[in-house]
Amino acid sequence: MKVHLRKKKLKTGKQSLYLEFYKGIKTLSNGNVKHLRNYEYLQLYLIEDPKTTDEKKKNQEHLELAEQILAIRKAEVYQGKYNLKNDTKGKVSLLDFYVQKKEERYQTKGNYDNWDAAQKHIEAYCPAHITLNDLDVDFIKGFKKYLDTVAVTKSSKNLSQNTKHTYFNKFKACLNAAFDEGYLKENLIKKVKGFTMGESTREYLTSDELQKLSQTPCPIPLLKRAFLFSSLTGIRWSDVNKLKWSEVREEGIDNMGIPIFRIVFQQKKTEGVEYLYISQQARVLLGERKDSEERVFKGLRYSAHMNLQLLRWCMFAGIKKHITFHSARHTNAVLLLENGADIYTVSKRLGHREIRTTEIYAKIIDQKMKEAANLLPKLNWDLL
Template sequence: MKVHLRKKKLKTGKLSLYIEFYKGTQTLNTGKIKHLRDYEYLQLYLIENPKSTAEKMKNQEQLELAKQILAIRKAEVYQGRYNIQNDKKGKLGLLDFYEQKKEERYQSKGNYDNWDAAQKHIEAYCPTHITLNDVDVKFIKGFKKHLDTVAVTKSQKKLSQNTKHTYFNKFKACLNAAFEEGYLKENYIKKVKGFSMGESKREYLTADELQKLASTTCTLPLLKRAFLFSALTGIRWSDVNKMKWSEVRDEGMDSENTPIFRIVFQQKKTDGVEYLYISKQARDFLGERRGKDDKVFKGLRYSAHMNMQLLRWCMHAGINKHITFHSARHTNAVLLLENGADIYTVSKRLGHREIRTTAIYAKIIDKKMKEAANLIPKLDLKMD
C-alpha cells in the first residue's frame, strides 16, 4: 500500500490537506479495473496564494504538521495497521517465521521445548510453500482440527487435552507476533477459540498413607529413601536423580540450636536455581556425606522395574492407588497446604513460576472443607 499527502481545492479558495491510502486495484466482474483508495482528511488548510509573511508562516506550520502525520501513518502501515500488511513481509513462509519466534525463546528452556514440540505438528499440517499471506481463519481452524483428530504422540497415542492446549497456544503466540510485526493484515487467531485447559488427576498420599509406606519394607531401599526424601521436600525425580553432594549444605545451628540444612540446586526442568531448606529427617534420608561430585542417590535409575517395585511397595503397605515417583511431589504440596503453609510459600518451595500452577493443589485439599462443615453451632430446635 502506498501513502501520499494530497491537496484538494475548496470553494473557499483554500487547499484542504488529506492523506490518500492507495491499496492497489481490483478486477470487477465486468472486467474493469477498480482502484482501491481510502482517505483521511486532516482538517488542515493552506492558503493557495499567500501574500503576507504571516500567511506564509501559517502555511508552513500546517504543511509541517501534515507531513508529521503522514510519517506516523506510513509507520502504522508498515506495522500492519489498516488491515493491510507489508507485501514483502506477507510473502515470508509461515514455517520460517515460526522457527524465528521459537529461536527467540532459546534461553527459556521449558518454553523453548514446548515450541519445539509444537513445531513438529505444525510442520505435519502446514505445507512448506504456505506463506503468512495464506493464513486465514479456515487455515487456523484446520490446524486446531489436526491437533484434535490427527496428531499423535511418539507412542502413537492421541494428544491429551493439556498438550493440545499448549501446542495451539504456541501457534497462537506465533500468529499474534506476526500481526503485531506487520506480517498479517488481520489478527485472525482472535476469531478461533483455542482448547480449554484440562484438569489432570494428581495422585498423592495422605499423611496416614505416607506413614504406612515409611513403615513398610521396600525391596529397593534406595528407592524408598529417594521417594520419602521427595515427599518431604517436593523435589522432582529429575533433580533427585542428578543430585550431587556439592548441592547439599549442612549449615550448622540457628539461634535456637536447631540444625540448618539446605539444598542448593538448578532445576532441570526450568533451569532456575533453588535454595531449599529441608528438615533434619529429610537430611537423614541422604545418608553420610561423600565426595562433592558423587551422586547422593548413587545407583538410582528410572526404569519399568523401579516403577513396578514402587507399586508393589505401595500394595504391601495397603495403598491401592496408582502411585508414581512424581506422586511424592504432589504429596508434599498437599501436606504442606493441609498443615497451614500458605500457597505462596508452597509455590516457592516447589519452584513454580506461576502461582496458578500451585493453586491446582488447593482444589485437592478437603480436610479444611470437612472441618468447616462443623463450624456452625448445632441448633437446638424441635421439628414439627
C-alpha cells in the same frame, strides 16, 4: 507527506544530495507559520562542473542511486498512508518460521520437546507451500478443529484436553512471534479462542500412607530414600536426580538448637534458581556428605524397571493407588496445606511461577473437607 530530492552546494565545489520530507505547516502561538521538514543526507555527491568521462560517469551513478532511494522512501510513505502491508517478510513459509522459533527453545528440553511434538501435527495439517501471508482466521480455526477431531497419538488415541491445549499454545506462540517481529500485519491468533486446560488427577499419599511406605522395605533402597526425600521437600525427579553435594548447605543452628539445612539449585524445568530449606529428617535421607561435584543420589536412573519397583513397593505397603515418582511432589504439597502452610509459601517451595498452579492442591484439601462432613455416624433421633 511529500519527499523531494534536493541538492546543496558545498564549499568544496561539490553538491550534496539529500532528501527533504515535507510534512506541511504548523501555526505557532504568535500567529506565524512554520514549515515542517525533515532531512536525510545520502552521503552522495555531484561534481558541479564535470570535465572528464570518469567524473561524468560518477555523477550519473550517484544521481541514479539517489533517485532509487527516493523511490523507496516514497513507497514507504505510501504504505504508511494507506496502511499497506510489506509482503517481503510474509512470504516466509509458516513451517520454516515455526522451526526457527522451535530451535530458539533448544536450551529448555521440556519446552523444546513440546514444540517438537506440536510440529508433527502442524506439518500434518499445513501444506508445505503455505506462507505467513496465506494465514487467515479460518486457517487457524481449521488447525484447532484438526487437533480436536483428527489428531491422534502414536497409539492412535485421541489427544487429551491438556495435550490439545499445549499444542495449540505452541502454534499460538509462533503466530504471536510472527506478529511481534513484523511478519504479520494483524495478530490473527487473538481472534480464535484456544483450548481450556483440563484438570488432571493428582495422585498423592496421605500422611498415614506415607508413614506405612517409610516403614516398608523397598527392593531398591536408593529409590526409597529419593522418593521419601521428594515427599518431604517437593522437589521434582529431575532435580532430585541431578542434585550435587555442592548444592547442599549446612547453615548453623537456629535459636531453638535445631540445625539449619538448605539446598540451592537450579530447577531443570523452569531454569529458576531455588533456595529451599529442608528438615533435619530430609537431610538424614541424603546420607554422608561426599565430594562436592558428586551426585547425592548417585546411581538413580529413570526407567520402566524403576517405576515397576516403585509400584511393587507401594503394593507391599498395602497402597493400591497408581503412584509415580511425581506423586511424591503432590504428596508434599497436600501435606503442607493440610498441616497449616499457606498457599503462597507452598507455591514458593514448589517453585511454581503462578499461584493458580498451586491452587489445584487447595481444591484437593477443600474436597477432603467436604468428605469429612459426612464421616460422622447418623443419629437415630427423636426430635419430638
